[in-house]
Amino acid sequence: MELAEIYAAYRRIRPYVHRTPLLTSQLLDALLGKRLLLKAEHLQKTGSFKARGALSKALALESPKGLLAVSSGNHAQGVAYAARILGVKALIVMPEEASPYKKAAARAYGAEVVDQGVRVENREEVAKALLAETGYAFVHPFDDPLVMAGQGTAGLELMAQAGKLGVFPEAVLVPVGGGGLIAGVATAVKALSPSTLVLGVEPKGADDARRSLEQGEIVRLKEAPKTRADGVRTLALGRHTFPVLREKVDGILTVSEEAILEAESLLFTRTKQVVEPTGALPLAAVLEHGERLPGTLALLLSGGNRPFDPWP
Amino acid sequence: MELAEIYAAYRRIRPYVHRTPLLTSQLLDALLGKRLLLKAEHLQKTGSFKARGALSKALALESPKGLLAVSSGNHAQGVAYAARILGVKALIVMPEEASPYKKAAARAYGAEVVDQGVRVENREEVAKALLAETGYAFVHPFDDPLVMAGQGTAGLELMAQAGKLGVFPEAVLVPVGGGGLIAGVATAVKALSPSTLVLGVEPKGADDARRSLEQGEIVRLKEAPKTRADGVRTLALGRHTFPVLREKVDGILTVSEEAILEAESLLFTRTKQVVEPTGALPLAAVLEHGERLPGTLALLLSGGNRPFDPWP
Numbered sequence: 259m260e261l262a263e264i265y266a267a268y269r270r271i272r273p274y275v276h277r278t279p280l281l282t283s284q285l286l287d288a289l290l291g292k293r294l295l296l297k298a299e300h301l302q303k304t305g306s307f308k309a310r311g312a313l314s315k316a317l318a319l320e321s322p323k324g325l326l327a328v329s330s331g332n333h334a335q336g337v338a339y340a341a342r343i344l345g346v347k348a349l350i351v352m353p354e355e356a357s358p359y360k361k362a363a364a365r366a367y368g369a370e371v372v373d374q375g376v377r378v379e380n381r382e383e384v385a386k387a388l389l390a391e392t393g394y395a396f397v398h399p400f401d402d403p404l405v406m407a408g409q410g411t412a413g414l415e416l417m418a419q420a421g422k423l424g425v426f427p428e429a430v431l432v433p434v435g436g437g438g439l440i441a442g443v444a445t446a447v448k449a450l451s452p453s454t455l456v457l458g459v460e461p462k463g464a465d466d467a468r469r470s471l472e473q474g475e476i477v478r479l480k481e482a483p484k485t486r487a488d489g490v491r492t493l494a495l496g497r498h499t500f501p502v503l504r505e506k507v508d509g510i511l512t513v514s515e516e517a518i519l520e521a522e523s524l525l526f527t528r529t530k531q532v533v534e535p536t537g538a539l540p541l542a543a544v545l546e547h548g549e550r551l552p553g554t555l556a557l558l559l560s561g562g563n564r565p566f567d568p569w570p
Numbered sequence: 571m572e573l574a575e576i577y578a579a580y581r582r583i584r585p586y587v588h589r590t591p592l593l594t595s596q597l598l599d600a601l602l603g604k605r606l607l608l609k610a611e612h613l614q615k616t617g618s619f620k621a622r623g624a625l626s627k628a629l630a631l632e633s634p635k636g637l638l639a640v641s642s643g644n645h646a647q648g649v650a651y652a653a654r655i656l657g658v659k660a661l662i663v664m665p666e667e668a669s670p671y672k673k674a675a676a677r678a679y680g681a682e683v684v685d686q687g688v689r690v691e692n693r694e695e696v697a698k699a700l701l702a703e704t705g706y707a708f709v710h711p712f713d714d715p716l717v718m719a720g721q722g723t724a725g726l727e728l729m730a731q732a733g734k735l736g737v738f739p740e741a742v743l744v745p746v747g748g749g750g751l752i753a754g755v756a757t758a759v760k761a762l763s764p765s766t767l768v769l770g771v772e773p774k775g776a777d778d779a780r781r782s783l784e785q786g787e788i789v790r791l792k793e794a795p796k797t798r799a800d801g802v803r804t805l806a807l808g809r810h811t812f813p814v815l816r817e818k819v820d821g822i823l824t825v826s827e828e829a830i831l832e833a834e835s836l837l838f839t840r841t842k843q844v845v846e847p848t849g850a851l852p853l854a855a856v857l858e859h860g861e862r863l864p865g866t867l868a869l870l871l872s873g874g875n876r877p878f879d880p881w882p
Contacts, residue, residue: 300842523878530612530874532842562842566835567879 259406259502261449264414264442267314267407274313274343275411278302280419280556285528290544293554295427297416300533300562304367306489307412307439307560308336308399314408315397316340324349324394328385329364330356331489332561333399338369340397349394351385353378359565378482400438401496410442416556417450427454428552431540433560434458434467434510435490437499443558444506455552458503458510459539461485461518466494467503468510476500486518489536489561517542525559534564571718571814573761576726576754579626579719586625586655587723590614592731592868597840602856605866607739609728612845612874616679618801619724619751619872620648620711626720627709628652636661636706640697642668643801644873645711650679652709661706663697665690671877690794712750713808722754728868729762739766740864743852745872746770746779746822747802749811755870756818767864770815770822771851773797773830778806779815780822788812798830801848801873829854837871846876 281296299307312333316325317340324347327337334350341348348369352361353376361371376384389396398405413430420427430447432440437458444456458467464483470476478494485491495503521541525533540557593608611619624645628637629652636659639649646662653660660681664673665688673683688696701708710717725742732739742759744752749770756768772779776795782788790806797803807815833853837845852869 305842519880522880526844526878530617530844532838532844566838568831568834 259403259441259445261445263403263407264410264446267404268411268414270317271310271313271408271411274303275310276302277415278412280416280423281529281531283529286524289524289528290548292544292548292551293425294544295416295420295423295425295556296529297412297556297558298531299412299558299560300531300537304332304335304339305561305563306332306336307409308332309339310411311405311408311438312336312340312397313343314411315402315404316344318404319395322346322395324392325397326351326385326389326392326394327397327399328381329399330360332563334360334364334369335367335563337397338364338367342368347394349388349392351376351381351388353381363563400436400492401498403498406438406441406499406502408442409439410446412439412558413443413446416443416558417447420556425554426451427556428554429455429457430556430558431457431459431511431543432558433487433490433536433539434460435492435536437467437495437503439558439560440507441499441502445502448506455508456506457543458507459543460490460510460512461487461539462512462514464490465510465512468512470495470500471503471507471510474504486515486535487539489534490539511543511547513539513542513546517546520545531559532562532564533559534561537561571715571753571757573757575715575719576722576758579716580723580726582629583622583625583720583723586615587622588614589727590724592728592735593841593843595841598836601840602860604856604860604863605737606856607728607732607735607737607868608841609724609868609870610843611724611870611872612843612849616644616647616651617873617875618644618648619721620644621651622723623712623717623720623750624648624652624709625655626723627714627716628656630716631707634658634707636704637709638697638701638704638706639663639709639711640693641711642672644875646672646676646681647679647875649709650676650681654680659706661700661704663688663693663700665693675875712748712804713810715810718750718753718811718814720754721751722758724751724870725755725758728870729759732868737866738763739868740866741767741769742868742870743769743771743823743855744870745799745802745848745851746772747804747848749779749807749815751870751872752819753811753814757814760818767820768818769855770819771855772802772822772824773799773851774824774826776802777822777824780824782807782812783815783819783822786816798827798847799851801846802851823855823859825851825854825858829858832857843871844874844876845871846873849873
């Protein structure tokens with residue numbers, strides 16, 4: 259994957275996405291003894307970086323009749339948003355047992371949710387049948403160079419914004435599920451600043467990317483891992499993302515569920531930002547592995563979609 | 571109260587406070603049919619505007635031995651922070667039954683919490699005895715021109731930031747408890763843009779400011795009102811704030827508890843910002859009285875101190 263692909267994606271999607279801010283927090287810096295740059299993708303359109311990749315793909319298609327995706331997470335909203343920009347329909351295949359919150363979120367962005375009779379086991383089949391029937395274009399959540407390039411635009415912005423601040427991250431920490439985000443971000447970061455480390459972050463119970471890089475081949479989890487970080491419950495890296503990670507990612511850090519929760523809480527109470535568990539993975543890595551990490555770190559806060567809890 | 575007092579306060583406190591951003595949200599604008607400018611005091615030092623007033627007072631004192639305040643809310647943290655800047659001690663008198671969360675928050679900012687044997691009924695006496703004993707300076711949460719001028723600096727910034735965006739608010743909506751914030755903000759806004767309306771917002775069950783302005787004298791609530799918005803449970807306006815409100819505030823809107831909750835939820839899910847119930851009052855007023863309000867509105871999000879709720 260080349261930097262040029264990411265620039266091309268950026269030219270396509272720029273009118274439709276937020277250039278999300280790069281936040282800083284003196285409180286967090288003092289608490290953790292680091293200089294942190296927080297790339298705020300929880301403030302992105304649809305509440306996560308997924309809008310970038312879905313738009314990058316959708317805008318590269320030649321007049322698609324509609325978009326179809328299999329997702330019970332942020333990708334659903336990204337595809338729904340992309341379809342709205344194109345003025346076409348979005349069909350999202352989701353298991354019946356997916357949370358009503360997630361179904362409602364996809365519908366709120368204008369998608370049609372297909373869930374009747376859909377289970378985790380048969381959702382790919384349902385999607386294939388629907389694709390044949392409708393002629394819609396399939397948008398993969400990560401394993402597609404156009405999607406990966408779209409996610410990489412967050413890395414482009416991050417480096418430009420850090421440069422403007424006059425602060426150069428020694429490492430960029432990125433959540434890893436299927437690897438689409440880190441593949442794109444690593445491509446951008448390594449092209450612009452080869453000495454900056456790009457580190458993935460996974461929950462301890464979902465460390466397929468770490469094992470895949472260690473073993474030099476894609477390791478597939480036997481079942482969906484139990485973790486708060488529902489955005490990275492993917493079973494395996496993809497055939498397009500894996501080689502990019504092998505080439506460009508310097509390492510994978512794993513974090514405990516306790517560290518994820520603590521990171522979410524710090525972001526909530528100290529920076530007043532609503533970040534979902536997956537988006538808190540990079541800060542969890544700083545909490546758990548801070549002593550092994552350099553002093554100036556960029557953290558990719560990937561999303562902020564979580565339900566509101568009234569209090570008290 | 572004059573604009574010059576607010577500029578003087580700003581010169582004192584500027585090195586120690588954040589120039590908080592003026593946020594916008596296309597989603598909220600589309601949903602509510604308004605152009606909203608959100609003055610983000612939940613991102614202020616200590617998590618609320620109270621740092622401005624406490625610092626404005628503390629930095630005007632001649633070498634105080636320490637600071638003392640009576641508060642179980644954000645003012646406690648503001649005074650603790652001001653004391654830290656001055657390098658002196660802060661004593662905060664708080665009823666024993668105040669929430670452990672609030673005591674911990676004040677202590678986290680370095681204050682000493684005095685709560686043994688303290689009840690709501692005797693806390694003023696306890697404070698007086700401590701003042702006599704320690705020689706510390708008392709910092710009132712609102713009824714002090716130096717405190718009011720400090721809070722007004724949020725209004726100065728808001729107008730400058732709106733001007734830079736090229737958007738001029740037709741009305742500024744501000745939560746009202748003791749009236750310190752709105753007195754300062756109204757002074758700044760009316761001096762800089764006399765045609766901009768300044769509107770207070772109170773919960774329906776805590777409408778003493780509305781009644782005070784209507785009756786032309788300070789109306790005192792019989793007991794602390796029950797409302798989610800714990801920052802405005804004050805019983806009455808002060809003798810310094812009331813005349814400023816009479817002169818400069820154009821009206822008071824009251825809102826239901828349901829509207830406050832809905833406003834908090836919108837800020838959480840749509841803007842990904844953690845805003846406490848009191849800080850959500852202005853948005854609640856837009857939800858409940860939108861049709862009576864002009865199209866371009868600045869909302870003062872006064873604070874963001876609420877505990878983190880893990881989810882799921």
